[in-house]
Amino acid sequence: MWGFIARKLIYNVPVYLGIILIVMLALRVQDPTLMKLGKNATPAQIESVSKSMGLDQPFVIQYFELLKNVVTFDFQEESWSHGGKSVGEMLKSSIPMSLAITVPTLGLSAIIGVCIALVAAYYRGRAVDRVLMIVAVLGMSISYLVYIIFGQFFGAFLPRQALGGENWPFEITGYGPLFLGEGATPMNWVSFYMLPVIIGLIVSLGYDTRFYRAVMVEESSRDYITTALAKGASKPKVIFVHMLKNAMIPIITRVMSTLPFLITGAVLMEIYFKIPGMGFQLINALTNLDFPVIQGFVAVLAAMFILTVIATDVLYALVDPRVRLS
Amino acid sequence: MSTRTPTPTPRLAWITTALALLTGLAAPALASPDEKVIRIPMSTAGPGDLDPVQGSTTYESRVCSTFYETLLEYEYLVRPFKLRPLVLEEMPTVEQDGKLWKFKLRDDVYFHDADCFPGGKGRKMVAADVIYSWKRMADPEYTYENWWLVDKLILGFNEYKDAQGALVDEGKAFDYDAPVEGMRIINDREFEIELTEANQQFAWKLAMFQFSIVPREAVEKYGAKFTRRPVGTGPFLVKSEKDWVVGSGLVVYRNPNYREAFYPTEHMPEDVEAGLTEAAGQQIPFVDRIEFGFYPEAQPMWLEFKGNTLDYTTIPQFALEETISRRTKKLKREWRSRNIHMDKVPLLDFIFRSFNMDDERVGGYTEDRKALRRAFNLAMDWDEMNEALYHGMALAYDGPIPPGLDGHPNNEDHRVANSTRGADYDKAREELRKAGYEIGPDGKAIDFEPIRFYTARSQESNRVVELLQRNFDVVGIKINPVYVDFPTLMDVTNRKKAPMFSFAWGSDYPDAENNLQLYYGPYESPGSNHSNYKNSEYDLMYEQLRTMAIGPERTVHIEKMRDILIEDAPFCGSLARTRVYLTHPWVKNFKPTETFFTYFKYLDVDMDHEDRGE
Numbered sequence: 001m002w003g004f005i006a007r008k009l010i011y012n013v014p015v016y017l018g019i020i021l022i023v024m025l026a027l028r029v030q031d032p033t034l035m036k037l038g039k040n041a042t043p044a045q046i047e048s049v050s051k052s053m054g055l056d057q058p059f060v061i062q063y064f065e066l067l068k069n070v071v072t073f074d075f076q077e078e079s080w081s082h083g084g085k086s087v088g089e090m091l092k093s094s095i096p097m098s099l100a101i102t103v104p105t106l107g108l109s110a111i112i113g114v115c116i117a118l119v120a121a122y123y124r125g126r127a128v129d130r131v132l133m134i135v136a137v138l139g140m141s142i143s144y145l146v147y148i149i150f151g152q153f154f155g156a157f158l159p160r161q162a163l164g165g166e167n168w169p170f171e172i173t174g175y176g177p178l179f180l181g182e183g184a185t186p187m188n189w190v191s192f193y194m195l196p197v198i199i200g201l202i203v204s205l206g207y208d209t210r211f212y213r214a215v216m217v218e219e220s221s222r223d224y225i226t227t228a229l230a231k232g233a234s235k236p237k238v239i240f241v242h243m244l245k246n247a248m249i250p251i252i253t254r255v256m257s258t259l260p261f262l263i264t265g266a267v268l269m270e271i272y273f274k275i276p277g278m279g280f281q282l283i284n285a286l287t288n289l290d291f292p293v294i295q296g297f298v299a300v301l302a303a304m305f306i307l308t309v310i311a312t313d314v315l316y317a318l319v320d321p322r323v324r325l326s
Numbered sequence: 327m328s329t330r331t332p333t334p335t336p337r338l339a340w341i342t343t344a345l346a347l348l349t350g351l352a353a354p355a356l357a358s359p360d361e362k363v364i365r366i367p368m369s370t371a372g373p374g375d376l377d378p379v380q381g382s383t384t385y386e387s388r389v390c391s392t393f394y395e396t397l398l399e400y401e402y403l404v405r406p407f408k409l410r411p412l413v414l415e416e417m418p419t420v421e422q423d424g425k426l427w428k429f430k431l432r433d434d435v436y437f438h439d440a441d442c443f444p445g446g447k448g449r450k451m452v453a454a455d456v457i458y459s460w461k462r463m464a465d466p467e468y469t470y471e472n473w474w475l476v477d478k479l480i481l482g483f484n485e486y487k488d489a490q491g492a493l494v495d496e497g498k499a500f501d502y503d504a505p506v507e508g509m510r511i512i513n514d515r516e517f518e519i520e521l522t523e524a525n526q527q528f529a530w531k532l533a534m535f536q537f538s539i540v541p542r543e544a545v546e547k548y549g550a551k552f553t554r555r556p557v558g559t560g561p562f563l564v565k566s567e568k569d570w571v572v573g574s575g576l577v578v579y580r581n582p583n584y585r586e587a588f589y590p591t592e593h594m595p596e597d598v599e600a601g602l603t604e605a606a607g608q609q610i611p612f613v614d615r616i617e618f619g620f621y622p623e624a625q626p627m628w629l630e631f632k633g634n635t636l637d638y639t640t641i642p643q644f645a646l647e648e649t650i651s652r653r654t655k656k657l658k659r660e661w662r663s664r665n666i667h668m669d670k671v672p673l674l675d676f677i678f679r680s681f682n683m684d685d686e687r688v689g690g691y692t693e694d695r696k697a698l699r700r701a702f703n704l705a706m707d708w709d710e711m712n713e714a715l716y717h718g719m720a721l722a723y724d725g726p727i728p729p730g731l732d733g734h735p736n737n738e739d740h741r742v743a744n745s746t747r748g749a750d751y752d753k754a755r756e757e758l759r760k761a762g763y764e765i766g767p768d769g770k771a772i773d774f775e776p777i778r779f780y781t782a783r784s785q786e787s788n789r790v791v792e793l794l795q796r797n798f799d800v801v802g803i804k805i806n807p808v809y810v811d812f813p814t815l816m817d818v819t820n821r822k823k824a825p826m827f828s829f830a831w832g833s834d835y836p837d838a839e840n841n842l843q844l845y846y847g848p849y850e851s852p853g854s855n856h857s858n859y860k861n862s863e864y865d866l867m868y869e870q871l872r873t874m875a876i877g878p879e880r881t882v883h884i885e886k887m888r889d890i891l892i893e894d895a896p897f898c899g900s901l902a903r904t905r906v907y908l909t910h911p912w913v914k915n916f917k918p919t920e921t922f923f924t925y926f927k928y929l930d931v932d933m934d935h936e937d938r939g940e
């Protein structure tokens with residue numbers, strides 16, 4: 001097992017080095033210092049900013065400096081758009097914010113999606129299946145933004161108007177702990193994050209359910225299902241025990257492939273709910289040409305993506321004996 | 327006066343109650359229910375810096391004005407704008423024909439308590455703090471973000487900056503103790519500043535947040551973190567770094583040691599009826615905490631305001647129709663019945679379409695070129711643009727000087743005698759004939775080659791261009807729109823490559839000089855004179871203007887300069903937007919303005935108002 005992981009890591013090192021190289025080159029096509037300071041910058045200003053970012057160093061040194069930062073997870077460079085805050089601090093503060101929305105959304109979406117898919121597969125071709133799939137397609141067809149705007153309106157604004165703010169658990173927006181001060185408790189997560197989670201869940205359920213149903217339907221036509229049924233196993237048992245176990249590979253693939261996006265967060269959701277997660281910060285950095293943040297965040301995201309791919313391969317092997325670690 | 331709480335339909339109430347019970351979870355509790363808290367929205371992801379020497383945006387100005395103080399501040403209620411001492415005992419005395427400024431500090435101004443001071447107790451502010459704070463503008467560590475404010479202004483300051491820059495280049499430390507010829511400390515409370523030449527605008531600059539006074543101990547102790555851990559002398563303070571969550575919000579708390587300072591007594595006659603004078607003479611600040619919420623998207627901000635969890639807001643573009651009657655320009659009845667108050671705040675805005683005076687086709691100073699440019703202006707329907715884009719709430723005017731400043735044409739139509747503001751298509755055709763174009767039987771100029779028109783890409787710019795093209799087409803003027811991002815627009819204009827372009831200018835301080843400098847010859851591109859307008863008579867008048875004392879003679883001088891510009895027509899214009907504020911009835915003492923932001927200390931809230939949401 002460890003050998004397999006080590007091999008995978010080694011194979012992916014050149015890939016990662018290549019990604020970092022491309023990212024660094026792309027970010028230097030135009031002089032980032034000039035992009036920050038504008039065309040009227042004085043030579044002294046340019047020099048000052050260049051020095052602070054190490055941009056006055058040869059490219060090779062900058063390259064290895066960034067790699068060192070990724071390996072040690074130590075990004076000391078100061079953000080250009082949020083003074084006094086290092087890239088490392090921004091990463092550390094924003095990742096949990098994003099995870100607070102995306103992890104529950106992913107977990108619930110996978111569980112509920114699989115359950116609905118199993119029900120749809122059980123009733124394949126019948127009214128229940130069709131209704132579920134129509135709802136899923138409808139869910140997929142509506143813009144994410146519409147869900148957010150409607151969610152804020154019907155999920156928070158309207159009930160708060162109707163019941164009074166103190167009687168309704170969801171806030172319209174907000175990163176609560178800031179404004180709650182010492183009164184903040186973990187339970188405040190519900191107030192500020194539950195509504196985004198529900199909206200995210202509704203959005204992702206459409207996609208997930210359709211995908212999982214397709215997996216289940218394909219699995220249900222396999223010979224071992226016919227055999228199990230012929231041997232007298234009940235249909236619910238065949239579907240919920242035998243079939244589900246064998247459908248785990250595509251399910252894992254889908255869940256794992258979503259993992260890197262957990263970190264990037266749900267950008268729109270974070271912007272509309274004012275949650276300073278990683279997606280929000282990255283978009284903000286792009287808007288403000290915040291070179292240190294863009295470079296640091298992209299390097300970390302690329303690393304996360306590669307680690308996820310490796311983790312997916314390992315999980316395959318654990319779940320499916322046909323996949324060998326050697 | 328009556329207040330109204332929206333009542334739910336029974337079914338909705340039933341459903342929402344059931345959901346609340348199902349969740350079984352408590353709504354968030356406020357930190358201290360006894361505190362007076364005001365909740366203020368900002369349509370942005372937030373300020374970038376809390377260090378005045380590194381800040382430049384209006385958002386930074388808003389928050390910094392709560393915990394930092396400047397030598398002067400604006401009179402809160404008085405219009406036109408007027409300055410008064412803030413940490414000074416009296417207004418500075420000006421000698422040597424406006425070159426020498428003498429200052430005396432108040433004796434009771436203390437920095438916030440912070441661990442950078444011995445025993446954590448904030449010390450008294452002294453003259454050396456002022457000089458130190460301003461010297462920071464010359465420090466390359468802060469990338470000279472605000473150097474433009476003092477460039478060539480104070481005697482010996484440029485030389486000091488160059489000398490210190492050279493030291494830093496050699497790897498040595500920036501020397502804050504080195505003297506500047508024009509900055510002289512007399513004693514702890516008195517100091518004087520000698521300018522390179524008389525400059526009336528210096529007083530306005532002294533009220534800008536970039537000139538705030540900071541303690542050296544805090545800068546040295548907190549280093550790069552100083553921008554997140556401000557220590558000033560203001561009525562509010564930041565307790566810790568955690569009070570600012572990037573992208574989400576910022577909380578500031580009442581400074582318990584704030585000196586004796588009172589709500590202003592000087593006011594305008596209409597302020598009495600508006601209830602703005604009731605707190606006159608009372609100790610400030612009134613609230614215990616200010617919560618600044620950052621809203622990069624306007625939709626949630628609007629919902630929060632409607633849900634009574636924000637105390638005031640500006641009306642987003644999409645909500646104008648919902649709130650303001652297009653016919654009467656007044657707040658609609660349903661909003662008035664909730665006792666929500668509307669304020670229209672004219673911005674010091676100069677929105678215009680500019681020509682490059684160095685361009686071969688539209689530039690130049692011959693009569694035919696002037697006529698061509700005037701034809702453009704006469705063909706533009708500024709009133710239609712106002713209706714289409716700003717719900718009729720903006721203000722079209724002649725010249726480069728926005729309303730509220732000396733030199734603005736203050737008549738009903740905001741026009742000057744030699745007005746060339748459109749739409750007047752007959753006059754536009756006349757001017758086109760003078761410019762050498764033949765007008766066809768359809769009233770359109772024959773063989774008018776399109777002119778490239780650069781504009782920053784946005785949803786609004788598409789609509790502007792469509793409207794311009796339709797206006798121009800009436801007389802046969804054609805433009806080729808070129809949509810670029812803003813940095814590219816700046817680049818193209820800096821390189822003098824755009825024949826015609828769309829620009830806007832927000833005055834840094836309420837003096838026409840700030841707008842008239844946009845046409846001062848030596849400031850041509852890449853300076854602020856992007857029209858590259860050069861007129862020796864105008865330049866001389868501008869140089870005189872800088873040293874003239876405020877008064878009727880100066881106003882006449884400004885009007886002459888304005889009329890020269892309208893005659894030469896290096897731009898088409900103009901328009902000033904109006905920001906519309908809505909305020910809930912539980913907010914007191916609020917007279918909105920966007921020219922200064924030191925007013926948060928005057929705001930008060932009625933926390934027991936039945937409609938105020940938590």
